[in-house]
Amino acid sequence: QQQVKQSPQSLIVQKGGISIINCAYENTAFDYFPWYQQFPGKGPALLIAIRPDVSEKKEGRFTISFNKSAKQFSLHIMDSQPGDSATYFCAASVVHNTDKLIFGTGTRLQVFP
Amino acid sequence: DTAVSQTPKYLVTQMGNDKSIKCEQNLGHDTMYWYKQDSKKFLKIMFSYNNKELIINETVPNRFSPKSPDKAHLNLHINSLELGDSAVYFCASSQEPSYEQYFGPGTRLTVT
Numbered sequence A: 001q002q003q004v005k006q007s008p009q010s011l012i013v014q015k016g017g018i019s020i021i022n023c024a025y026e027n028t029a030f031d032y033f034p035w036y037q038q039f040p041g042k043g044p045a046l047l048i049a050i051r052p053d054v055s056e057k058k059e060g061r062f063t064i065s066f067n068k069s070a071k072q073f074s075l076h077i078m079d080s081q082p083g084d085s086a087t088y089f090c091a092a093s094v095v096h097n098t099d100k101l102i103f104g105t106g107t108r109l110q111v112f113p
Numbered sequence B: 001d002t003a004v005s006q007t008p009k010y011l012v013t014q015m016g017n018d019k020s021i022k023c024e025q026n027l028g029h030d031t032m033y034w035y036k037q038d039s040k041k042f043l044k045i046m047f048s049y050n051n052k053e054l055i056i057n058e059t060v061p062n063r064f065s066p067k068s069p070d071k072a073h074l075n076l077h078i079n080s081l082e083l084g085d086s087a088v089y090f091c092a093s094s095q096e097p098s099y100e101q102y103f104g105p106g107t108r109l110t111v112t
Helices: none
Strands: A004-007 A010-014 A019-025 A033-038 A045-050 A056-059 A062-067 A072-077 A086-092 A107-112 B004-007 B010-013 B019-025 B031-037 B043-050 B053-057 B064-070 B073-078 B087-094 B107-111
Touching (some): A010 A019, B010 B019, B019 B031, B019 B087, B031 B073
Antiparallel strands (some): A033 A086, A056 A062, A062 A072, B031 B043, B031 B087, B087 B107
């Protein structure tokens, strides 16, 4: 019940295309859903996050779509660029709880020119 | 003015040795973490400290011992290193547990 399932494992997108990464969770107590971006040789960096009181959050070319009833959330990268090539992790947690942030298994995104 | 820093960045050592990794954050956060990332990129939490108190201790061999001298520092000491300890270790911090975590650059540990 503590798992966050992430798909696909890897994704190849043409420059200018839309990249979509999906995550699903079981624990209905989760109320914080961040996405992290990790470039090779670097630490994961918080990209965008959503709370369950909204169904969508957009920051520039990055959008989180959240479906509470389906217990799913996804990251959409519009107009994907080669510089977006990285590994993306979804995660979930219960805020204000001493329990941990549960990470998905990661998606390696490659954007080709 | 790096937010979360770790030293060293690379650590190559032989089996059986003892080594330490240091972490410091200047964000004023109350919670700090150690994660292990294996070759498949899985991120696994090891420990978490909140206000210098251990709050998460995952199933980690007792050869690993975290130490938090103050809220801004969380060090990881590893005894009797094994080949399977080879990985990238990340330190992270957040203002509250399980929320908005900021990661350090990582320490790549190679045990030969």
